[in-house]
Amino acid sequence: MKIVHVASELFPYVKTGGLADAVGSLAATLADHGHEVSVFVPGYRAILDHKDAAAAERVLRLNIEMGDVFVTGDVRVFSPRTNLRVYLICREEYFDRRGIYGNGERDYEDNHVRYIFFCKGVIETLRMSEINADIVHSHDWQAALVPLLLRYAERRSGTTLAMKTVFTIHNIAFQGVFPMRSFFRTNLPSEFMSIDGLEYYGQMSYMKAGILFADRVTTVSPRYAKEIQTPEFGCGLDGVVQTRMEDLSGLINGIDPEVWNPVSDQHLPARYSAGNMAGKAVCRTELLKRAELPALNNGPVFGMVCRLTEQKGVQLLIANGDFFVKNDCRLVVLGTGDRRLEKALRDLAASAPGKVCVLARLDEAMSHLVEAGSDFFVMPSLFEPCGLNQMYSQAYGTVPLVSQVGGLADTVTDIAEKPQDGTGISFPATAAGLLRGLERALALYADKKLYAEVQARGMSRDFSWGKAALAYEHLYDSAL
Numbered sequence: 001m002k003i004v005h006v007a008s009e010l011f012p013y014v015k016t017g018g019l020a021d022a023v024g025s026l027a028a029t030l031a032d033h034g035h036e037v038s039v040f041v042p043g044y045r046a047i048l049d050h051k052d053a054a055a056a057e058r059v060l061r062l063n064i065e066m067g068d069v070f071v072t073g074d075v076r077v078f079s080p081r082t083n084l085r086v087y088l089i090c091r092e093e094y095f096d097r098r099g100i101y102g103n104g105e106r107d108y109e110d111n112h113v114r115y116i117f118f119c120k121g122v123i124e125t126l127r128m129s130e131i132n133a134d135i136v137h138s139h140d141w142q143a144a145l146v147p148l149l150l151r152y153a154e155r156r157s158g159t160t161l162a163m164k165t166v167f168t169i170h171n172i173a174f175q176g177v178f179p180m181r182s183f184f185r186t187n188l189p190s191e192f193m194s195i196d197g198l199e200y201y202g203q204m205s206y207m208k209a210g211i212l213f214a215d216r217v218t219t220v221s222p223r224y225a226k227e228i229q230t231p232e233f234g235c236g237l238d239g240v241v242q243t244r245m246e247d248l249s250g251l252i253n254g255i256d257p258e259v260w261n262p263v264s265d266q267h268l269p270a271r272y273s274a275g276n277m278a279g280k281a282v283c284r285t286e287l288l289k290r291a292e293l294p295a296l297n298n299g300p301v302f303g304m305v306c307r308l309t310e311q312k313g314v315q316l317l318i319a320n321g322d323f324f325v326k327n328d329c330r331l332v333v334l335g336t337g338d339r340r341l342e343k344a345l346r347d348l349a350a351s352a353p354g355k356v357c358v359l360a361r362l363d364e365a366m367s368h369l370v371e372a373g374s375d376f377f378v379m380p381s382l383f384e385p386c387g388l389n390q391m392y393s394q395a396y397g398t399v400p401l402v403s404q405v406g407g408l409a410d411t412v413t414d415i416a417e418k419p420q421d422g423t424g425i426s427f428p429a430t431a432a433g434l435l436r437g438l439e440r441a442l443a444l445y446a447d448k449k450l451y452a453e454v455q456a457r458g459m460s461r462d463f464s465w466g467k468a469a470l471a472y473e474h475l476y477d478s479a480l
Contacts, residue, residue, distance in 0.1 A: 001035045001036070001134040001135060001473075001476060001480075002035070002036045002038075002131060002132060002133045002134045002135075003027075003030055003035050003036070003037050003038070003133065003134065003135045003137065003476065004037075004038045004039075004040065004126070004131065004133045004135065004136045004137065004162070005023055005026070005027050005037070005038070005039045005040070005137050005138075005139065006039075006040045006041075006119070006122050006136065006137070006138040006139065006143040006146050007019060007020075007023040007039070007040075007041060007138070007139040007140070007142070007143055008041065008042060008100070008101075008115070008118075008139075008140065008142035008143065009023065009041070009100070010023055010024050010027075010039055010041045010047075010086070011023070011024035011025070012024065012050075013041070013046065013047040013050050013052070013053070013086075014041070014044050014046045014047050014100060016100060016101070016307075017307065018170065018253070018386065018387070018388050019139060019140060019170050021253075021255075021256070021388060022139075022170065022220070022253045022386075022388075023039065023139055024256075025253075025254060025255070025256040025259075025465045026253075026254075026465060026468070026469060026472060027039045027084060028081060028084060028256075028465075029254075029465040029466060029468075029469040030469055030472070030473070031081060031082065031083035031084035032081075032082075032083070033469065033473070034083065035083065036083055037083055037084050037085070038084075038085045038086075038087060038131060038133075039084070039085070039086050039087065040087045040089060040118075040121075040122045040125070040143075041086065041087070041088060041089075042088070042089055042090075042094070042095045042114070042118050043074070043076060043088035043089055043090030043091070043095050044095045044096075044097070044100060045095070045096050045097060045098065046100070047088060048076075048088070048090075048096075052078060052080050052086075053076070053078055053086075053088070055078055056076040056077060056078040056086075056088060057076060057077055057078070058074050058075070058076050059075055059076070059077050059129070060074070060075035060124075060125060060128055060129065061073075061074060061075075062074065062075060062089070062121050062124055062125070064117055064120045064121060064124060065120070065187050066113070066116065066117060066120070066185045066187075067184045067185040067187065068184075071091070071117060072091070073089060073090055073091035073117065073121055074090040074091070075087055075088065075089060075090065075121070075125050076088040076090055087122075087125060089117075089118050089121035089122060089125070091117060094110070094113070094114040094117055094118075095114070111176075111178075112176075112178040112179075112182040112185075112204075112206075113182075113185060115141075115142045115143075115145070115176070115206070116145065116182070116185050116186055118142065118143070119143060119145040119146050119149055120149060122143075122146055123146065123149050123150055123153050123161070126150070126161045126162070127153060127157065127159070127161060131161075132160075132161075133161065133162040133163070134162070134163045134164070134476070134480060135162065135163065135164055135165070135166060135476045135479070135480070136150060136161070136162040136164075136165045136166070137165070137166040137167075137168065138165070138166070138167050138168070138210060138214070139167075139168045139170060140168070140169070140170045140171070140174065140207070141174060141175050141176030141205075141206040141207040141210070142176065142206070143210070144167060144176060144206045144207045144208075144209050144210030144211075145186065145206055145209050145210070146165070146167075146210070147165040147167055147209070147210060147213040147214040147215070148188070148192065148198075148209045148210075148212075148213040149186070149188075150162060150165060151165075151213065152188060163480055164215045164216070164476075164479040164480055165213075165214045165215050165216075166214055166215065166216045166217075166218060166475070166476070166479065167210035167211065167213075167214035167216075167217050167218070168217075168218045168219065168220065169207070169210075169211070169217070169218070169219040169220075169228065169385070170219070170220055170385055170386075171385050172207070172219075172228050172233070172234065172235050172237055172241075172385075173235050173311065173383070174207075175200075175205050175206065175207040175208070175235065175236075175237065176205065176206030176207055177200055177203050177204070177205050177206075178203060178204050178206070179203055179204070180193065180199070180202060180203055180204050182204050183198065183204050192209075196212075197209070197212070200236075201236075205237075207237065208237065208240055211237065211240050211241060211244060212240065212243070212244070215247070215479055216247050216249065216475060216478075216479050217241075217244050217247055217248045217249075218248070218249045218250070218251050218475065219248070219249075219250050219251075219385060220250070220251065220252065220253050220385045220386035220407060221250050221251075221252050221253075221385060221386045221406050221407030221410045221411075222250035222251075222252070222410055223250065223405070223406050223407065223409050223410050224250060224383075224384075224385045224386065224406040224407060225248055225249065225250030226250070227383070227405070227406060228241050229241050229242050229245070233383055233406075249475060250410075251468070251471045251472060251475065252386060252407060252410060252411065252468060252471075253386045253388060253391075253407070253465075253468060254391075254463055254464050254465035254466070254467060254468030254469065255388060255391045255392060255395065255463045255464065255465065256464075256465055257395075257464050257465075257466075260368075260371075260392050260395055260396075261395065262279070262280070262372055262395065262396050262397070265368055265372070267364070267365040267368035267369060268283050268368060268369065268372050269282055269283060269286045269369075270282035270283060272372075272397075273459075274397070274455075274456055274459040274460065277397060277455075280372060280373075280396075280397055283369060283372035283373040284301060284372075284373040284374075284375070285373075286369065286373060287301065287303075287332060287369050287370060287372075287373025287374065288301065288330065288373070290366070290369065291330075291332045291357035291359070292357060293330050293332070293354060293355070293357050294354050296328060296329070296330060297328055298328060298446075299327060299328030299329040299330070299442070299445070300329050300330075300374075300375035300376055300441065300442070300445040301329070301330045301331075301332065301373065301374045301375050301376070302324075302329060302330065302331045302332070302374060302375070302376045302377075302378050302401075302438075302441070303331075303332050303333075303334075303370040303371065303373070303374030303376070303377050303378065303398070304317065304331070304332070304333045304334070304335070304370075304377070304378045304379070305333075305334045305335055305367045305370050305371070305377075305389055306335045306337075306379070306389070307335055307336070307337040308335050308336060308337030308338050308341045308342050308345070308360075309337045309338050309341070310338070310341070310382065311381060311382055311383060311384075312337075312379075312380070312381050312382075313379070313380030313381050313382055313403060313429060313434070314337075314338075314341045314345070314380075315341065315344075315431075316380045316429070316430065316431045316433075316434045317333075317345075317378065317380060317434065318341070318344045318345060318348055319431040319434075320431060320434055320435050320438060321348040321351065321352065321356075323435060323438050323439075324348075324352055324355050324356055325351065325352045325355060327442060329355070329442070330355060330356070330357075331355065331356045331357070332356075332357045332359070332370055332373075332374065333345055333356075333357070333358045333359065334359045334361070334363060334366055334367060334370050335359075335360070335361075335362075336360050336361060336362060342358070342360050345358045345360075346358050346360070371389070371392050371393060371396045371398055372396050372398070374393075374398050375398065375399065375445060376398065376399050376400070376401050376425075376441045376445075377389060377390065377392075377393035377398045377399070377400045377401065378401045378434075378438075379400060379401065379402045379403065379408060380401075380402075380403050380427075380429060380433075380434045380437075381402075381403050381405060381406075381408065381429065382403070382405070382429050383405050383406055383429075384402075384403070384405050384406040384407055384408045385406050385407060386406065386407035386411075387402075387406065387407045387408050387411070390402050390407075390408055390411055390412050390424070391411055391463040393424075393458070394411075394412075394423055394424070394458030394459065394461055394463070395458070395459060395461075395463065396459075397455040397456075397458065397459050398455075398458075399423075399424055399425065399441070399444070399451070399454055399455065399458065400412050400423070400424040400425070400458075401424065401425045401426075401427070401434075401437045401438070401441055402424060402425070402426050402427075403426065403427060403428065403429035403433070403434075404426045404427065404428060404429065405429055408426070409426065411463070412424040412426055414426040415444070415450075415454055416440075421457065422454060422457070423454060423457050423458040423461065424454070424458070425437050425440050425441055425444070427440075
């Protein structure tokens with residue numbers, strides 16, 4: 001098949017979260033399976049500075065209609081592996097910036113313009129380069145206009161740009177909602193700015209376009225596909241999602257074993273496997289050293305790597321600060337985000353010297369060490385479409401503590417519910433629920449034999465993209 005992915009992030013070139021990992025790994029796996037894969041991404045400064053993009057060839061000059069003006073741009077292409085081409089939609093005014101979506105304080109005020117230009121640039125490139133895609137698969141709100149713009153362009157030109165379109169909701173909480181005046185830059189007929197189109201409570205919703213106009217809609221776990229049809233998790237779009245129930249699928253993401261594998265992970269001071277766990281103890285010692293925390297007598301190390309936001313349940317962790325003060329354990333938190341939560345975590349670390357370390361930064365290498373060096377990985381998310389760290393944790397023999405939501409519930413089996421199959425500990429997404437989970441973790445860690453059995457079961461699970469990509473191939477075949 002000829003498969004086109006459209007996304008605002010792509011690992012290893014530009015990443016703020018799991019979207020980049022998912023798109024990068026899925027595209028690479030599909031290419032390895034023999035498909036002709038193209039990925040469209042904005043030509044951010046970070047990508048153009050990457051060594052792989054040094055040889056990127058300028059193949060097209062764009063002239064994009066944006067309301068009542070035309071805006072120019074370039075298309076650059078490079079091929080990082082066989083069967084995979086990366087197309088960069090470039091315009092310095094929009095994408096040559098230090099940040100991707102904002103300056104660290106707030107989102108860029110022209111994001112609505114930047115991603116209309118990006119989506120239109122994708123459509124124009126598809127038209128001019130004659131890729132003749134079987135599938136065009138767009139991801140999240142930044143690329144959500146693609147299915148609608150593609151069909152409208154086909155209608156105007158009388159040509160076929162793609163056989164079918166797919167839209168994936170990675171996180172419905174981020175919808176791309178902007179003032180209605182943004183709509184004129186799409187150059188779409190006014191009929192699409194209605195309740196049956198992009199209109200959303202007097203504004204314009206980019207994500208709504210993807211949900212309504214793609215041939216198939218997916219999200220990143222079966223449970224989350226059900227959750228987003230409810231007011232509790234649908235973030236105001238639950239009714240819209242319900243209209244696509246028959247075309248909606250929940251497909252679990254995978255992890256890249258070339259990147260996340262304790263046997264070969266070059267970020268670690270020692271490698272290890274299920275058959276020889278000696279290297280994990282070395283990683284644990286190194287993690288405590290880098291976190292400037294003293295060694296433990298008998299207790300466990302808890303790790304957490306995430307964006308510091310309320311979605312990730314950081315406030316639930318903070319509410320349980322006394323647990324780490326009173327017990328023989330350590331806590332290492334890595335991530336940035338909400339400055340209020342970051343300060344609260346720093347205050348917790350100050351109140352628990354030698355017990356808690358907060359590393360407020362983005363650090364890919366350190367994230368690998370936290371996964372490998374921790375005994376338990378904490379994910380108390382209020383909602384979690386899929387989640388990747390709970391899968392990384394199981395692969396690294398680090399027992400996950402997760403809330404009972406979304407992809408966490410789909411990928412972690414609670415040891416109390418299924419003693420013979422359990423790979424982790426789950427709990428309700430409340431402060432009291434997390435406390436109970438932490439207490440259960442202490443009890444599990446004290447039972448060395450059972451803890452080792454849970455580790456081994458987690459490490460035996462196959463979360464690879466080789467397996468996960470098969471579900472997407474089946475979806476594409478079904479759509480076609």
